[in-house]
Amino acid sequence: MRIDNVPIDLLIPNMLSASVKTLQIFFLTIILSIPLGFLVALARRSKYRIINIPVRIYQLIFRGTPLMLQLFFFMYGPYYIFGFTFGRDLACILAFAINYAAYFGEIFRGGIGSIPKGQYEAAKVLGYTKFQTFMRIVLPQVIKIVIPSTGNELMTLVKDTSLAQSIAVIELFRVATTAGSKYASTVPIVVAALFYLIMNTIVEISFKIIEKKFDYYKN
Amino acid sequence: MLLKADNLQKQFDNTSVLKGISLAVNEGEVIAIIGPSGSGKSTLLRCLTQLEKVDAGRIEVCGKLMVDTISGLGYSDPKTLHEIILEVGLVFQNFILFPHYSVLRNIVDAQVKVLGVDKQTAVDKAMDLLDKMNLRSRSNAYPCEMSGGQQQRVAIARALALNPRILFFDEPTSALDPELTGEILKVIRSLAEEKMTMVIVTHEMAFARDVADRVIFMDEGVIVEAGKPEELFGNTQNQRTKDFLQRFNQN
Numbered sequence: 090m091r092i093d094n095v096p097i098d099l100l101i102p103n104m105l106s107a108s109v110k111t112l113q114i115f116f117l118t119i120i121l122s123i124p125l126g127f128l129v130a131l132a133r134r135s136k137y138r139i140i141n142i143p144v145r146i147y148q149l150i151f152r153g154t155p156l157m158l159q160l161f162f163f164m165y166g167p168y169y170i171f172g173f174t175f176g177r178d179l180a181c182i183l184a185f186a187i188n189y190a191a192y193f194g195e196i197f198r199g200g201i202g203s204i205p206k207g208q209y210e211a212a213k214v215l216g217y218t219k220f221q222t223f224m225r226i227v228l229p230q231v232i233k234i235v236i237p238s239t240g241n242e243l244m245t246l247v248k249d250t251s252l253a254q255s256i257a258v259i260e261l262f263r264v265a266t267t268a269g270s271k272y273a274s275t276v277p278i279v280v281a282a283l284f285y286l287i288m289n290t291i292v293e294i295s296f297k298i299i300e301k302k303f304d305y306y307k308n
Numbered sequence: 309m310l311l312k313a314d315n316l317q318k319q320f321d322n323t324s325v326l327k328g329i330s331l332a333v334n335e336g337e338v339i340a341i342i343g344p345s346g347s348g349k350s351t352l353l354r355c356l357t358q359l360e361k362v363d364a365g366r367i368e369v370c371g372k373l374m375v376d377t378i379s380g381l382g383y384s385d386p387k388t389l390h391e392i393i394l395e396v397g398l399v400f401q402n403f404i405l406f407p408h409y410s411v412l413r414n415i416v417d418a419q420v421k422v423l424g425v426d427k428q429t430a431v432d433k434a435m436d437l438l439d440k441m442n443l444r445s446r447s448n449a450y451p452c453e454m455s456g457g458q459q460q461r462v463a464i465a466r467a468l469a470l471n472p473r474i475l476f477f478d479e480p481t482s483a484l485d486p487e488l489t490g491e492i493l494k495v496i497r498s499l500a501e502e503k504m505t506m507v508i509v510t511h512e513m514a515f516a517r518d519v520a521d522r523v524i525f526m527d528e529g530v531i532v533e534a535g536k537p538e539e540l541f542g543n544t545q546n547q548r549t550k551d552f553l554q555r556f557n558q559n
């Protein structure tokens with residue numbers, strides 16, 4: 090079957106398997122960057138400047154420069170500097186995870202900071218330890234607060250995965266553009282757009298459901 | 309004696325907020341602390357409950373030493389400080405319940421996680437306390453679904469659930485609509501009848517006069533006068549106390 094001279098029945102399976110790569114980047118980035126971002130947030134809240142200043146600089150660099158540049162850096166930097174390479178996939182995941190951890194760090198820091206001091210004080214006079222206070226009182230409330238902005242960030246991530254093609258990772262966007270030029274048609278690009286849209290619709294709906302789950306109380 | 313504080317001093321940014329406060333609380337006693345805004349009442353309670361550190365002085369709670377700068381010891385070890393925290397409870401002006409926990413869980417959680425009470429015993433105790441607070445039917449509600457007066461009663465139940473020897477109140481009715489203060493004062497009054505040891509910072513003069521065994525008038529970081537309510541409210545000889553009460557009556 091052909092649309093605009095593009096063999097759709099060949100293209101779709103190709104794009105589906107390229108989407109697996111896209112999803113791989115997406116999920117690996119989540120798995121790595123959320124816990125990492127959490128540590129970043131805690132480090133930023135540290136009263137020790139030896140801890141919080143370097144983390145601040147890291148966040149400035151990774152939020153202040155293009156992700157595509159960071160992908161290049163992780164792909165080619167180690168080779169020029171140390172003579173070794175991570176390989177395409179690892180370089181890609183590292184760049185994404187470290188980049189997104191910087192953003193999540195900021196979101197989580199804001200969330201932790203928005204818990205009123207009184208909550209810590211009430212917990213303290215009840216005899217909760219600092220660790221219990223954080224795990225039982227602060228963290229559950231932080232999660233509720235950061236859900237909307239985390240959802241937002243993950244929608245951006247879905248789209249950002251297309252940047253991986255800049256270091257020749259074969260993902261959805263790469264396959265679409267290659268097919269586009271091969272058949273001199275915009276159909277593959279439109280199909281890719283649909284794919285991204287579907288993925289982000291799923292992200293959006295999932296986060297609406299999670300938000301609802303936390304609706305049982307107000308801060 | 310459950311609590312003994314000697315010559316407490318506390319500064320914020322080089323201004324003295326507590327300038328040598330001494331205070332003793334006996335078992336079963338109800339003490340009301342009154343005084344103008346900014347006189348250091350909250351700071352005093354916060355120092356006694358370890359939410360602030362004193363710069364100087366000595367505090368002993370239930371025979372355990374919290375801090376002693378007079379003999380140069382400073383604050384006790386974390387373990388002792390934790391034991392002391394378990395001896396006291398604090399009720400805040402704005403309740404400060406845990407919003408993500410139901411009423412029941414607010415009262416149960418610390419019993420289980422801090423005292424190690426088993427779950428069922430903790431729940432039974434919580435329900436008894438809620439009965440006492442007239443809130444049994446609201447055990448599954450969340451704090452955001454309750455009035456201020458109800459939230460404050462939950463906060464009192466939460467503190468009582470840990471069996472404190474002394475219960476501190478920092479203006480427990482000041483954040484409430486006038487028609488809701490009565491229900492809180494009633495609860496405190498019934499605790500007084502049960503001989504609960506309490507230290508209550510309040511602007512409710514009639515209540516202080518009625519329920520307290522002793523009233524302390526604080527101004528500018530010092531205790532200006534302390535005595536039986538009838539002496540202090542009835543015929544104080546102290547000019548500062550007189551002025552304060554007079555100003556208060558005008559408002």
Ligand SMILES: Nc1ncnc2c1ncn2[C@@H]1O[C@H](COP(=O)(O)OP(=O)(O)OP(=O)(O)O)[C@@H](O)[C@H]1O
Pocket residue numbers: 320321325343344345346347348349350351352
């Ligand atoms: N954390 C703080 N940092 C700086 N100054 C503080 C702090 N806490 C209290 N103060 C100051 O200490 C003084 C005493 O405050 P405190 O809250 O103890 O007064 P209070 O008697 O409880 O007053 P109120 O009746 O208004 O509650 C005030 O001047 C206040 O501004």
Ligand SMILES: [Mg+2]
Pocket residue numbers: 349350351478479
């Ligand atoms: Mg106060």
